[in-house]
Amino acid sequence: MNDDLLLDVRHLKAYFRSKQRTVKAVDDLSFTLKKGEILGLVGESGCGKSTTTKALLRLIGNQRKEYLEGEAFFEGEDLIKKSDKQMQKIRGNKIGFIAQNPMSSLNPVFTIGNQIAEVPQMHQRAAKNKAWSIALKMLQKVGISDHETRAKQYAHQFSGGMKQRAVIAMALAGNPSLLIADEPTTALDVTIQAQILDLMVKLRDETQAGVLLITHDLGVVAEVCDRVAVMYAGKIVEQAPVDELFHHPQHPYTKGLLASMPKIGSRKKLIPISGHPPNLYEMQGGCLFQERCPFAFDRCKNVEPPLHKIAENHQSACHLSSERMNSF
Template sequence: MSRLLDVKDLEVSFQTYGGEVKAVRGVNFHLDKGETLAIVGESGSGKSVTSQTIMRLIPMPPGRINKGQILFDGIDLVKKTDKQMEAIRGKDIGMIFQDPMTSLNPTMKVGSQIAEVLVKHSKMSKTQAKERAIELLKLVGIPFPNQRVNQYPHEFSGGMRQRVVIAMALASDPKLLIADEPTTALDVTIQAQILELMKDIQKKTNTSIIFITHDLGVVANVADRVAVMYAGQIVETGTVDEVFYNPQHPYTWGLLASMPSLDSDTKEELAAIPGTPPDLTNPPKGDAFAPRNPYAMKIDFEQEPPMFQVSDTHYAKTWLLHPDAPKVEPPASVTSRMRPVKGAYTKPVLSRKDGE
């Protein structure tokens, strides 16, 4: 597969009254054409800032890209001006936001809002754009698209509005689609439909997708690879099977342990990660997760761990993978989900790798 996106050593901060918030701290990852990458983590971990930085949507100031590259089809988006980015947003990179009502203009018919994107980026006539809008509404599963194209957002349910937002994002056939928690505001049944829709659309269009979420369970059947973020850094990355069935970082263990399982006793309490994320105006020395990590060692409070290689595609940023570290077993709620992953091995990676 050919590389579409390569994010290298990205650092983003925001100047606030309380000081400089180091929101993204040395993030590395890549995305191939036709692939889905899920970025997972708690609120405040840096997921949305990372995705919005790719689109160059963070306000500058107070936001600032301190370091790094965002190579999209070989072009560094960090070096693009706002005017140049206007030609890329919507055309080459589409974005689906969390709340569809904030993405749609309540005073405009949905067909006009989709057509507006097509007229601007695809240079279609208004008649051609309306015909294409009807096709897109049909693609995203809106019934009676010929009639619905002339309706306003308030005449659609929440799930249908999100489908309209997806249609807008797909209007110009973007190479990359960024979905920032697109199902959070929806009920479970509609959430499943939207996830299934995105999978189906990707098969039809071969669009690459970055899926942002705080819920590991949401990405299990959607993503090809997963990157787990904590305190502005990627702490584990691998294929879905590797992260779900052979997790290596204690933070990933905590996320998995907090997921309900149909196999467990219904009276069993869900696990919770103790404590709160660190204050990123003054990031902690060593491993940022150490104060919340029941398996933390002395070195975790003194020195930041490198990214350790578990397999060709699996990396984790924890001192527990050092050859001299004591052997620690994950909690029972996690080991019950784990299974051997063929060819797994562990060695430290000192050079730059995805997720470092």
């Protein structure tokens, strides 16, 4: 097996069931992530990108109404088959998690330093004072000035950007080889967002951790990611290196997203994608994008297009792009 391979997700499915219906939030998802690589997972709300992260962290799948299937090999071991106890040792240790809202990932009644020190105390059985010095080191690493005083302060004394830095420090305290960041900058202002993204790239360069970055913002993807997977209605519809995706998008949905994005300095009229995303519980056969697709034809109604390799490292789930390949 490839040594660089950090995460190998195969046919991941996550369904939510109720009496009347089943919501296929993530449906047959496969992707890989290498060491030191930043993979962007983009899509609109409800496309299953956050459910993917929750499934990988096994935060769902434990209840009767939740259904999880597939394989997710992390450093050679299948996360989906792990017991709860085994997962507890991995979460926060080998896999760090950065959530969207830094306020809700920090405990208001413990000092920031304490919360970071908890990570080495839990996972490496570090003594209290050693854990504290690790916490200080982490705060320094994420660029919090005056970190010794700051470590003794509480979350409400931190501003939004500082809180997100603290959350990143916490995620890094276990020295993770995989970092999952779910919309890490969505709650922040642009100038602060630029600082945090810069920090994440810098930390990736230092630690060589793999980063799975969930975002809805194609601009963020273009700035920091190496590779991109575009999700639509629970499936990956296109996957490619960042330059390739932005310059030669193949799937009509990716093309639509790029055309509907306002660009500074461009006078071109935006071309929106018509309609709205499908309900995940009322899915009919065939391609899920067909109703909104300007190029849809008969085959799209009946046959679901598989994720097709169209070039080295470039895959697209569209009948048109596979047809074009066959005609060559």
